[in-house]
Amino acid sequence: MAQERNTEELIIEAARRIFIKRGLAGARMQDIADEAGINKAMLHYYYRSKEKLFEIVFDEAFSKMVGRLGAIFSRQLPMEEKIRTLIDHYITAIAETPYVPIFVLNEINQQPEMMVKRISSQPAFPDIIAFMKEVVEAGKKGIIKEISPLQLFLNIVSMCIFPFVARPLIQGIFQQDNIQFNMLIEERKKLVGDVIISWLKP
């Protein structure tokens, strides 16, 4: 057999970069081939079509964005501490692959049917539901204010993810360079927790 054995992985890495940067419609198979330093035909040899390749990249990205929530949720901690660590860890996780959210959200908006398939095969969802039940109970016990757990979830995720989605907008309007932006994000790991906790105080 010829060449190194990681051609397969080389292709995925290239596809990941190109798809996440340009989206499904904007990505060109030739660009992916160039990025991987191989012939265009190899893409079809290893992964049958553009859609197949995209599906792999998308699934991976989707899990990276949604899946991380589950692991954190399931931790056994008092409500306030649980929420604070959730926010801190989630922002940290997203900051590692900051272009994933806008990619995932845009593709989902292009083909909302995609969601249906992911829902069943996404192990994080049950944990999210469980967390929301905990929130209701904590509300009844008076540990926190009684609020809609869905709205709580939405608020947390909004404040964690949105800054990355709107990154060029923020940096453009407020003239922030990359270092300043990263500091902003760093500060949010605690600040978003403050916002949520102050709201939840009974």
Added chain:
Amino acid sequence: MAQERNTEELIIEAARRIFIKRGLAGARMQDIADEAGINKAMLHYYYRSKEKLFEIVFDEAFSKMVGRLGAIFSRQLPMEEKIRTLIDHYITAIAETPYVPIFVLNEINQQPEMMVKRISSQPAFPDIIAFMKEVVEAGKKGIIKEISPLQLFLNIVSMCIFPFVARPLIQGIFQQDNIQFNMLIEERKKLVGDVIISWLKP
């Protein structure tokens, strides 16, 4: 001259629908022509190229998303009330064209240089800056807690816009139909205000 005089506007309306639904890379000139019920050559007759047409649609969408903030900010009201009406009005405005934010954010991420041009020609930005100064002053006077005005702004905009950007995700995970989703948004007009105000209490 032939036909009705609104061909020009007819084209823009069609382009708006197609571009916002599919994005620049995903939109086809033929689709826009079909949507407008005219020949493809007319698009080039009235608007020279795909890019030119796109620019018009994008500018319009960008203003719709960012511009609305200015008008609300400039209103003379006590801080708490100002923030509450801002949130209420902004969510209402976005709900009227709910697919604009994901379109704008995605295109900005595709071509961040676009931002540079918009910044100078966007009249809402000065008002945003002015608002942020007010926030600092209100903090010093003890009317509200002393917080980073940028972070405040980010929190507000995040919680207002993100639900629309993540709409299919939310509806998918939590099995919400369109009516339920709209109720969720309706509830947020007050709820997001509560979150922010409770955080700002000195």
Added chain:
DNA sequence: CCTTTGTTTAACCAGATGGTTAAATCAAGT
């Protein structure tokens, strides 16, 4: 050495895509 089997390449293809052009159509002024 030669066969076999998995891997890689260059050349090619059909359909799509943005854009052009020359001719046709239409309404209004003369």
Added chain:
DNA sequence: ACTTGATTTAACCATCTGGTTAAACAAAGG
């Protein structure tokens, strides 16, 4: 009716794009 100038259309073009194919190549086993 005829000219004029804007509007509209059908046909066309060059290029791009996802995908295919046949042949070349490289190892491993016999």
